[in-house]
Amino acid sequence: MKRSDPFYSEEISFLIAIYDCGAIAKAGEKFSLSAPASSRLLDKFRKYFQDPLFVVSRGKLLPTAFFMSILPQLEDLLELYQTLKGKPFDLKACTRNFRFSCSMGFAPLIMAFVLPKLLKEAPKTSIEHVSITSNPINALMGGEVDLLLGRAIGLPPQAHVVSFENVGTRCILLRKGHPLIAKANGQIPNKRLISNYPRVSLFSGRRRDWTSPDKGLINLTSKNSLPLFRTDRADMAWMAMTKTDLIQISTLGSSKVAVELYPELTVLPLEKNNSKAPKISLIWSDSTHRDPALQWLRKLFIEWGQTFNF
Numbered sequence: 001m002k003r004s005d006p007f008y009s010e011e012i013s014f015l016i017a018i019y020d021c022g023a024i025a026k027a028g029e030k031f032s033l034s035a036p037a038s039s040r041l042l043d044k045f046r047k048y049f050q051d052p053l054f055v056v057s058r059g060k061l062l063p064t065a066f067f068m069s070i071l072p073q074l075e076d077l078l079e080l081y082q083t084l085k086g087k088p089f090d091l092k093a094c095t096r097n098f099r100f101s102c103s104m105g106f107a108p109l110i111m112a113f114v115l116p117k118l119l120k121e122a123p124k125t126s127i128e129h130v131s132i133t134s135n136p137i138n139a140l141m142g143g144e145v146d147l148l149l150g151r152a153i154g155l156p157p158q159a160h161v162v163s164f165e166n167v168g169t170r171c172i173l174l175r176k177g178h179p180l181i182a183k184a185n186g187q188i189p190n191k192r193l194i195s196n197y198p199r200v201s202l203f204s205g206r207r208r209d210w211t212s213p214d215k216g217l218i219n220l221t222s223k224n225s226l227p228l229f230r231t232d233r234a235d236m237a238w239m240a241m242t243k244t245d246l247i248q249i250s251t252l253g254s255s256k257v258a259v260e261l262y263p264e265l266t267v268l269p270l271e272k273n274n275s276k277a278p279k280i281s282l283i284w285s286d287s288t289h290r291d292p293a294l295q296w297l298r299k300l301f302i303e304w305g306q307t308f309n310f
Helices: 009-021 026-030 036-047 067-087 107-121 138-141 178-183 234-243 253-260 292-307
Strands: 055-059 062-063 099-103 127-130 147-148 159-164 168-174 200-203 227-230 248-251 265-269 279-283
Touching: 009 036, 009 067, 026 036, 036 168, 055 279, 062 067, 099 265, 099 292, 107 138, 107 227, 107 253, 138 147, 138 279, 147 292, 159 292, 168 234, 168 253, 168 279, 178 265, 200 234, 200 248, 227 234, 234 253, 234 265, 248 253, 253 265, 279 292
Parallel strands: 099 127, 099 147, 200 227
Antiparallel strands: 055 062, 147 279, 159 279, 168 248, 168 265
């Protein structure tokens, strides 16, 4: 094989990634390639095949008929390459940049679990949390992220899912000395009492794949039925609560992080939610299902989800 031939495992994966996400730069980010390096690699393929492979249409790269004709062979070549290597995937040598998206409340918890393992097992890799305010499933299927943590709603056939069962334990996060603590007097506060206090709500922007912990607990006839403060930044919400009488309907897991970071905060229990709580799921696309690097990363996320007390 000549040095000018682009047929190496990661290079072929890069070409297929362009097909998945419709953008050169986004495909390159998956393999820690800069935008110029990504363009050079695509030019290399174009010269080799004597075909543009992708053309721009409405701001997105679409595959040519020739690329679609060779795509099955490229996928077979990737699988053959792994077989011919005759050795397992080497995590220590992997230089991938992983991207995932989830609710801001879960991001610190996931990273606290995943990052130590990533640094130990795959020290040359990197990972990025991406905030997606709309159409997270489309973003996942389009290759903008490798993994999505959310509700498995409206999934296409190309999606893979692992659901986590232990979801839905809610509580009230508030500052120590908050008047609600005295009013509750050691009892679990009811909806009417909760509704008397202004709330801060963490907002992920995902109307379909994420249900707010507030649901079913707030008296909608109260003057405080709408949150006083909404943000997608957990640290901003928690800091504000240390200085005000704002409360947050939260999950136990997220509240544990808040209390560790802000000792001025504490937790009040809530009645167990008898309604069917939405399951949190780990979702990925079929295009990355056999990728050994992402198989390893998924395993870490699944271990976190199966052991974490939401």
